[in-house]
Amino acid sequence: MTGPGHQSKTVIVGASLAGLRCAASLRREGYEGEIVLLGNERHSPYQRPPLSKAVLTGRAPIERATLRSQVAPPFELRLGVEATALAAEDQVLTLDDRSSISYDHLVLTCGARPRHLAALPPSxxxxxxxxxxxxxxxxxxxxxxxxxxxxxxxxxxxxxxxxxxxxxxxxxxxxxxxxxxxxxxxxxxxxxxxxxxxxxxxxxxxxxxxxxxxxxxxxxxxxxxxxxxxxxxxxxxxxxGIGVEANTEWLANSSLTLDNGVIVDANGRAEGVNNIYAAGDVASWFHPAYGRHLRFEHFESATNQAQKVAATIAGTDLSPLDELPFAWSDQHGSVIQFLGLSDPSYLERSLEFSDESPHGQSFGYYDDHGRCRAAVLIDQSAHLGEVKTTITQSLRSL
Ligand SMILES: Cc1cc2nc3c(=O)[nH]c(=O)nc-3n(C[C@H](O)[C@H](O)[C@H](O)COP(=O)(O)OP(=O)(O)OC[C@H]3O[C@@H](n4cnc5c(N)ncnc54)[C@H](O)[C@@H]3O)c2cc1C
Structure with missing residues (x-):
């Protein structure tokens, strides 16, 4: 595949948050090769958080969800097309229109889909x-x-x-x-x-x-x-809304290791394969601080992982991604922010801040060595930074 005059080609499967972020980050990291972004939805890439919030209530127009990243050419966005099989040894993907596409680097950002409830017939x-x-x-x-x-x-x-x-x-x-x-x-x-x-x-x-x-x-x-x-x-x-499953069925006959997602290292590289990567909801990503693979299903990790994969492909940053898990949710006018990984064995304690907001409340989750390992902030986002520092320090002491 490589040789004099050969221009590198990166194919990204899944034209949503992680896919588009990866394409844009590749250019930012100086990657000059061809980028092809494939997605089976027919809409331009969009983000999901507003869908269950302002888009659903009508407080925001549908366009609010559209993602606006620009990717410099050579770049092709192909919508309404699904990858159906991967032949990793030949570096080729099969698509549902019976065509195929070759790659030098392949990034899997094909996300997850809702788990279905057997008790309910389709309707x-x-x-x-x-x-x-x-x-x-x-x-x-x-x-x-x-x-x-x-x-x-x-x-x-x-x-x-x-x-x-x-x-x-x-x-x-x-x-x-x-x-x-x-x-x-x-x-x-x-x-x-x-x-x-x-x-x-x-x-x-x-x-x-x-x-x-x-x-x-x-x-x-x-x-x-x-x-x-x-x-x-x-x-x-x-x-x-009973959870999601990673979209990995179409990869079942590939040589990739699949276990609750595509198993990747702390740079997003698929186990045992040099030129295949995964990011976002489909990735079961090795987290150095926790010493195990974790599949996060949240906005910030999809963004961070996509950027890390781009830097790995471009060769500009080969340090492992060591992010603190973070997610947020908006419910009944409250902003709820989650930091770290909680565990039922942790002790919950109310967090006290000097300038307590009258309505908000926050809780820390402590392991049996008294280290704060996770926290939830309810309407107290002003304190996010200090809580993040506390948990990051306690993870470093593990
Ligand atoms: C309604 C909703 C609200 C959310 N709100 C929040 C929030 O408030 N805070 C937060 O932290 N997180 C939130 N999330 C989670 C966040 O949106 C996800 O973590 C994020 O969308 C993951 O991005 P992704 O690109 O990895 O995957 P996805 O967004 O799932 O995108 C994957 C894309 O790949 C496509 N695809 C799948 N298979 C193929 C294939 N074989 N070929 C081609 N294309 C394929 C899919 O159709 C999809 O378009 C929310 C999620 C939802 C659904």
Missing amino acids: ETVLYFRTLDDAVRLRTRVQESIGRLLVVGAGFIGSEVASSAREQNWQVTLVDLDARIMSRVLGEGASSIVEQRHRENGVDLRLSCSISEAEIDRDGENSRVSLSDGSTLDVDMIVV
């Missing part, structure tokens, strides 16, 4: 919320009438959709199997504050609860759901 009533099309569909629905929404899963997406639908005066029931809201990332104190925000804003929150039976009308009228708490709900719409 106009049931929405797995992930894409711009999903957001437009739900936004149209919540704006044209007032109805009854059932949200299954009180994680990031479910909680935000519940909050946005309440803002549109929909009647919202939020169901979760767990006894506490966002229990994977929040301790009891923080969970109860978020729970309280939902209840104060009129969300009918049902915890330790699941769907036991569903009669779903395929045309979207007259659906009825029975819950494990013995109640029955008539619903106009159901949104499911």
